[in-house]
Amino acid sequence: MSYLVDSHLHVTMMPYEGLQAMSEGGVKKVINCAIVVSAHHAESYFDHFRLITGFYRKSAEGLGIKLYSTIGVHPAGIPHDWTRVVDTLPEYLKLEGVVGLGEVGMNQGSQLEKDVLKAQLEVARDQKVPVIVHIPFENRLQITELTLNIASQVGIPSHLLVIDHTNLDILDKVKQFGAVPAITIRPRNVSLEVLQENINHFKDGMLNCDFSNLFPNDPTAVIKAFNYLKANGVDQAIIDNLTRKRAETVFNI
Numbered sequence: 120m121s122y123l124v125d126s127h128l129h130v131t132m133m134p135y136e137g138l139q140a141m142s143e144g145g146v147k148k149v150i151n152c153a154i155v156v157s158a159h160h161a162e163s164y165f166d167h168f169r170l171i172t173g174f175y176r177k178s179a180e181g182l183g184i185k186l187y188s189t190i191g192v193h194p195a196g197i198p199h200d201w202t203r204v205v206d207t208l209p210e211y212l213k214l215e216g217v218v219g220l221g222e223v224g225m226n227q228g229s230q231l232e233k234d235v236l237k238a239q240l241e242v243a244r245d246q247k248v249p250v251i252v253h254i255p256f257e258n259r260l261q262i263t264e265l266t267l268n269i270a271s272q273v274g275i276p277s278h279l280l281v282i283d284h285t286n287l288d289i290l291d292k293v294k295q296f297g298a299v300p301a302i303t304i305r306p307r308n309v310s311l312e313v314l315q316e317n318i319n320h321f322k323d324g325m326l327n328c329d330f331s332n333l334f335p336n337d338p339t340a341v342i343k344a345f346n347y348l349k350a351n352g353v354d355q356a357i358i359d360n361l362t363r364k365r366a367e368t369v370f371n372i
């Protein structure tokens with residue numbers, strides 16, 4: 120094993136020991152996604168963006184991890200003045216280590232969520248950067264179809280669209296669109312057993328732990344997936360793609 124890449128986590132919700140365990144297990148690059156739960160004002164996001172592109176980047180470097188960030192308005196916290204955040208995204212994309220937009224998306228499919236998602240997909244299209252799109256635990260097929268319809272209307276190139284929390288229930292739709300499947304390894308999403316048993320379906324995706332403090336998560340999920348797949352005789356090229364190469368290609372890291 121050379122090193123691993125985790126394609127989605129929330130570093131501001133992660134304890135130091137979590138990053139330490141990731142580093143010790145071989146994770147050397149991570150994509151940190153923006154999230155401000157219950158944000159009321161655009162300033163909450165501006166402060167958050169400074170934090171993840173500054174302080175936490177240096178902290179991760181101390182553990183031997185290269186921290187890259189994506190920015191955007193998360194559906195769990197859409198401020199009343201969200202357009203102010205969207206208007207500044209092109210400027211934040213110029214910062215070192217900022218590699219795309221995310222985590223964006225919808226939870227209920229409300230008109231507000233649709234408007235915010237559409238505006239951010241337009242930024243990703245115009246700036247030619249990848250965008251990580253959240254699919255919730257509930258109403259997954261409906262939200263996926265709505266997301267892909269909006270992406271089609273916007274005209275964003277399909278290879279820039281990363282559909283996170285992809286599972287077997289929506290995988291075919293994601294592939295048919297030409298989007299990138301991002302696979303979250305945890306019991307509420309994709310287990311190690313399901314990943315291995317359906318490896319030929321998942322092999323073109325990228326793995327992540329999506330660590331946050333909102334419910335149980337495992338910061339070493341990608342490490343465990345690497346070891347589990349290897350122990351079960353999965354082709355090394357597939358393992359390398361899922362745990363490193365696909366993310367490096369999509370995010371140009």
